[in-house]
Amino acid sequence: MIARIERERKLELSIASVYDFNTISKLAELLSGITRTGEFSLLVALKPTGSRPPVYFVCGDNLNLINFNGIIKYLHSDRPVYGLQPKGLDGKSEPLGSIAEIARYYLDAIIARNPQGPYAIIGYSFGGYVAFEMAMQLKAMGKPALLLGMIDTDAGQAEKKRGKLAQLAKKVYRQIPKLRWIATSFAKNPQQAIAYQQHTIKQRIGELFGVKNNTNPDQQNGFHKLRDKINRVHHMALAKYCMGKHDGAITLFKAAERPYFVDDFKFLGWRTHTKKGVDVYLTPGDHDSMFLEPNC
DSSP states (O other): OHHHHHHHHOOOOTTTHHHHHHHHHHHHHHHHTOOOOOOOOSSEEOOOOOOOOOEEEEEEETGGGGGGGHHTTOOTTTTEEEEEOTTTTTTOOOSSSHHHHHHHHHHHHHHHHHHHHHHHEEEETTHHHHHHHHHHHHHTTTTSSEEEEEESOOOGGGOOOOOOHHHHHHHHHHHHHHHHHHHHHHHHOHHHHHHHHHHHHHHHHHHHTTOOOOGGGGGGHHHHHHHHHHHHHHHHHHTOOOOBBSSOOOEEEEEESSSOSSSSSTTGGGGBBBSSSSSEEESOOOTTTGGTTTTT
């Protein structure tokens, strides 16, 4: 919807504007010029009311706070919920180039609003790495996180900073279990397995030759173009990031369906990055559909 508005009305809206103009009449007033969008805010009130400790969600690669709508209505009615938007999403500033900088950028906004805490932080996908670093920085400030949650974030993706020989050894070591897993996936759900492998091949060819696989004009400009720019910077930052060990427990919300191979299907690699273990909650659906009814 936002992409079509950008194309047809030449009006660029943020994802957060859906919360600010959350009825048809309010959105119509915005499109008609009766009202105007406010200043860009990195901290978005998804559910501002409540007296309990707030929950702060860090979005994944899609930079889409609307993802969390399915979760919010199942939280306690007295709990405020906020979402965090990355620097650069305003189309004016540049994305931050390190995980530590992104985490500090978010924490500055959270602490300014909530100086005393406590802080419950949950990251989805890429946001999980940022949430982890936020918890590490809070600990260094003497403000330990009340909750550190991961929504289907694979810690193995952040463990790439190693020597070339070690990387090669890991690739060779994981080929046999990976091939075994692929064979099992084809046997269980051949349609899903084939679709995923086709998507992966197209994506890698596109990355290699600089070819865009997406032919939808609404997804090549505006928000989508900005999102792709931010993601490139963020994943370069992830490649340089070295994770430590969190003092507290990690709560992992893991998708029950997984069309791709990971090294640690049980804990998604987080057990080696916490001193107090990983609490795992299996959620119906895959990495994307786990937010949708009836899965969430």
